[in-house]
Amino acid sequence: MFAVKHFVRVNLNSNNNSISKISIRTINHQCRLLIVGGGSGGMSMGAKFAKDYKQDDIIIVEPSNLHYYQPMFTLIGGGIKTFDKSHRQTKNIIPKKVKWIQDSVTQFKPNDSMVITSEGDKISYDYMLVAMGLVLNYNQIKGCEEALACAPDSGVCSIYSPKYVSQVLPTLENFKSGNALFTFPHSPVKCPGAPQKICYLAEHLFRKRNVRDKANISYITALPVIFGVKEYAKSLVKVAAKKKINVKYSTHLVEIFPDKKEAVFQNLNDKSCTTEKYSVLHVTPPQSTPPELKAATHLTNEAGFLDVKKHNLQHVKYPNIFGIGDCTNSPNSKTVAAVAAQSQVVYKHLKALMDGKVEKQSKYDGYASCPLLTGYGTCILAEFDYNLERKETFPIDQRKESWLMYQLKKEAMPPLYWHLMLNGYWNGPEFYRKMLHLGMV
Ligand SMILES: Cc1cc2nc3c(=O)[nH]c(=O)nc-3n(C[C@H](O)[C@H](O)[C@H](O)COP(=O)(O)OP(=O)(O)OC[C@H]3O[C@@H](n4cnc5c(N)ncnc54)[C@H](O)[C@@H]3O)c2cc1C
Structure with missing residues (x-):
């Protein structure tokens, strides 16, 4: 994987109207897998793939210095957690062997397998994962x-x-x-x-x-x-x-x-x-979705969401492009919980493709969950799939308000995110659901 730098310096002095030293920067990068967006989806997928590839084979383009665990924002609003617990420095959570380019993708050129960043860098890729999340339009x-x-x-x-x-x-x-x-x-x-x-x-x-x-x-x-x-x-x-x-x-x-x-x-x-x-x-x-993705109309549906197949999140037109998380048009509830469940499926399909194989087993069923806090000390943990059928992990009726689910949201989920999910080890509760239901689900 290489990066070529072209710096063009222009010194213009016309009639002493000094226009000096305009420098135009172009850096060319090339990688095996480009991940656009280093939020929940991008980081956890970067961690999964980093285990299989060499230094700099994987690039994450992410503009922000800070990475937020957004589900904590509700707890901060209620005074249950403090703001300083909700974020970490991006440089400290970028998976080892992954190259971080701190920039934004501004143009997608899927026919050339290339993107252009706001600094003018060109990044060519063999495969791309789009994980750009949603923007807030206050x-x-x-x-x-x-x-x-x-x-x-x-x-x-x-x-x-x-x-x-x-x-x-x-x-x-x-x-x-x-x-x-x-x-x-x-x-x-x-x-x-x-x-x-x-x-x-x-x-x-x-x-x-x-x-x-x-x-x-x-x-x-x-x-x-x-x-x-x-x-x-x-x-x-x-x-x-x-x-x-x-x-x-x-x-x-x-x-x-x-x-x-x-x-x-x-x-x-x-x-x-x-x-x-x-x-x-x-x-x-x-x-x-972010304006840069919306503008890439060859990649998106009419509403501006990345157009993917809902059971493996592969792009409908470009087989070397996948999506994950909030920016795709898969009709699941947009949550970290959904990202976790998607991550293993996307990993299996994309890895197989990168190895020249085809994955046939793994399928995303639309799983998402939402810990609905109903007060201090109570929570309804909603878990469901594409059919809006309940897909509950615990062998209790999760439609009822519960102290245990509140503790899960408050105490267990943040460390699970920081330590397991961002290191590529959390794929949702499927395994535990089967175990807790004695294999009957
Ligand atoms: C208040 C609140 C409460 C929530 N509560 C819960 C909860 O209880 N449970 C739950 O499971 N989920 C919850 N969520 C949802 C969850 O945080 C998101 O669904 C999840 O973060 C989506 O992950 P993502 O990777 O798709 O997007 P994000 O994590 O948002 O990451 C997208 C990344 O893309 C980057 N990006 C954007 N544009 C570009 C560009 N042009 N070039 C490069 N990078 C770009 C952004 O900087 C960002 O880092 C909550 C969210 C909020 C705001």
């Missing part, structure tokens, strides 16, 4: 970024971004009385359970702070249901009712007036708009 809600910038005083907060998550707890702790509104946008989102988890934690926090009777709490979702899997939705409707949380369906947030503390919502059925006063407004932003 700017699609008028007034939102302005309001978030003034938290906690503005009353507007969001667990979704590392930029804003630290202001969630102070905002909830500032609450004295009035409306507390929690939104779910009109777009695909990562962890579709997170917007209601923070709502339930806030409700419990208000009870602890003795302000619950002064709070009018609403969960306002663009979806026509509280959760996509019917059997868990039934439990969650009961949880919301027990907690006296109003649930409003098919409605999304379109504008915020921070100076008046008013939010405008649109009903998606009849398009009518209503304005509500708020004391607290928790925003879940509209989300999409």
